[in-house]
Amino acid sequence: MYRSEVTTDESERTAFRKAEKKYKIYYDNTKKKKVTRPVDLSEVIDFKSILDDYNCNIELNDGVSVLNRDFDRPIFCLESRPGFYFIPGALSIEEQRQWIRESLASFPQPPNRTNHNAIYGPIEDLFVSAKERRVLVEVERLQDDVCSEVNALQSDVCAPRYKFVEEHGELRSKDACKSVPASVLLRKLRWSTLGLQFDWSKRSYNISLPHKKIPDALCQLAKRMAAPAMPCGEEFLPEAAIVNYFGSGDMLGGHLDDMEKDWSKPIVSMSLGCKAIFLLGGKSREDTPIAMFLRSGDAVLMAGEARECFHGVPRIFTDAENADISHLESQFTQEDGHAYLDYIRTSRININIRQVF
Numbered sequence: 068m069y070r071s072e073v074t075t076d077e078s079e080r081t082a083f084r085k086a087e088k089k090y091k092i093y094y095d096n097t098k099k100k101k102v103t104r105p106v107d108l109s110e111v112i113d114f115k116s117i118l119d120d121y122n123c124n125i126e127l128n129d130g131v132s133v134l135n136r137d138f139d140r141p142i143f144c145l146e147s148r149p150g151f152y153f154i155p156g157a158l159s160i161e162e163q164r165q166w167i168r169e170s171l172a173s174f175p176q177p178p179n180r181t182n183h184n185a186i187y188g189p190i191e192d193l194f195v196s197a198k199e200r201r202v203l204v205e206v207e208r209l210q211d212d213v214c215s216e217v218n219a220l221q222s223d224v225c226a227p228r229y230k231f232v233e234e235h236g237e238l239r240s241k242d243a244c245k246s247v248p249a250s251v252l253l254r255k256l257r258w259s260t261l262g263l264q265f266d267w268s269k270r271s272y273n274i275s276l277p278h279k280k281i282p283d284a285l286c287q288l289a290k291r292m293a294a295p296a297m298p299c300g301e302e303f304l305p306e307a308a309i310v311n312y313f314g315s316g317d318m319l320g321g322h323l324d325d326m327e328k329d330w331s332k333p334i335v336s337m338s339l340g341c342k343a344i345f346l347l348g349g350k351s352r353e354d355t356p357i358a359m360f361l362r363s364g365d366a367v368l369m370a371g372e373a374r375e376c377f378h379g380v381p382r383i384f385t386d387a388e389n390a391d392i393s394h395l396e397s398q399f400t401q402e403d404g405h406a407y408l409d410y411i412r413t414s415r416i417n418i419n420i421r422q423v424f
């Protein structure tokens with residue numbers, strides 16, 4: 068499964084698993100507080116400083132080259148991983164702000180599915196409900212008659228079984244123990260899917276699930292980013308996207324993205340919010356992965372051979388010193404902006420966009 072951690076003895080021994088364990092966050096409990104155990108980051112490639120060197124005409128690290136394509140900024144490649152491209156700072160600060168907002172306020176909206184669907188069915192307005200301190204309660208318990216009408220009219224997929232209510236309003240004392248604060252659900256949001264919906268249980272796209280097209284602005288952005296990795300003369304057609312949400316201590320285990328038909332088309336993967344470590348392995352879990360930092364605004368393209376490489380995110384940095392998001396502080400100043408800033412100060416969002424067919 069996509070987010071599961073592999074825990075068998077066998078997998079503990081693979082090179083990929085060893086690297087995950089090396090970079091994963093561990094806490095030491097001292098008497099007073101939880102302290103993050105230090106980790107050696109000396110082998111983590113930092114494309115931000117590679118870009119600085121490149122801009123100062125300093126020779127690139129061994130194994131790193133720059134792609135000679137018509138693009139508005141340098142694109143770096145790793146000689147040992149053909150088909151992998153790293154674009155540091157690909158998104159402007161304004162684009163980062165825009166996609167953080169969309170990722171929280173609109174991408175988790177039905178018919179897009181999220182990890183909460185399995186338990187609660189489709190839930191509307193998660194982000195605004197968290198901001199307004201609402202709680203989620205079972206619709207049946209509040210309005211038995213209304214709910215059965217809804218169920219009679221709609222299929223299970225679209226009939227809401229839960230809804231958000233004011234904490235001290237509609238919520239009756241007998242409902243209180245069954246309610247979940249929207250803020251808790253927002254913190255537990257792990258993924259949402261845009262465009263063609265991915266069915267995690269079957270590990271395939273289920274084109275019969277209700278869906279909306281990927282928003283136009285995101286398609287345009289993805290096409291622009293994908294261009295350097297596209298086969299000559301072809302245009303990238305964004306059909307599906309997975310948005311991953313990471314909180315402190317979350318990781319994404321090593322996996323392959325292999326459900327799309329044509330691997331010559333890149334996956335366009337964009338980072339927002341707190342800095343992370345990305346592991347790019349080889350075709351086997353036994354290949355030692357290359358570790359690199361991903362910062363807000365960076366984009367990664369994986370095409371061709373790189374589509375067959377295991378990859379994952381063993382760690383994000385949520386402490387003010389290492390998160391590298393100070394440039395976002397000034398972007399969310401208006402009234403409702405604080406809720407976005409509160410979230411992103413301790414979180415990371417990844418939007419990865421695919422052509423499925």
Ligand code: SIN
Pocket residue numbers: 311319336338345361378379380417419
């Ligand atoms: C993924 O591999 O699916 C996401 C990678 C990332 O979070 O950067």
